[in-house]
Amino acid sequence: MLTEVSSMSATLAFPSADPALFNPESGRLDAARIARELNLPVGTIAEAIGRKAPGVRKHPDASSLQAELRRIYRVWVSVVDLYAGNKTNARIFLNAPNRHLENHAPVEFIEKGDLAPLEAFVDAMSIRQPA
DSSP states (O other), X not given: OHHHHHHHHHHHHSSOOOGXXXXXXXXXXXXXXXXXXXXXXXXXXXXXXXXXXXXXHHSTTOGGGHHHHHHHHHHHHHXXXXXXXXXXXXXXXHHSOBGGGTTBOHHHHHHHTOXXXXXXXXXXXXXXXXX
């Protein structure tokens, strides 16, 4: 039973892997691929993770970027999962003002590099409680 609970919480943490966001050669998350998926400039992703754009453009899958890229990745795959895999609707969600975020669009938190409120919001949306 404990194994089932552990695997269930692991599923909630990363609803589904999106191999398109990983460099196929290194197997690591790739900032350029994430930027393309979210329709954002690589420079925006660089700022969101506290890095300079030229370095991120030159080495978008550097091991030093992985911890922060995972935060953006987790938000993205969670939102896509909530929209049953519909990436168009997930992008609309990211760009639309949201009353639960004081009428800010979720993408604004990415642009400012303030991921914690967005992570908490996505976590709260992802929790599935029995009726």
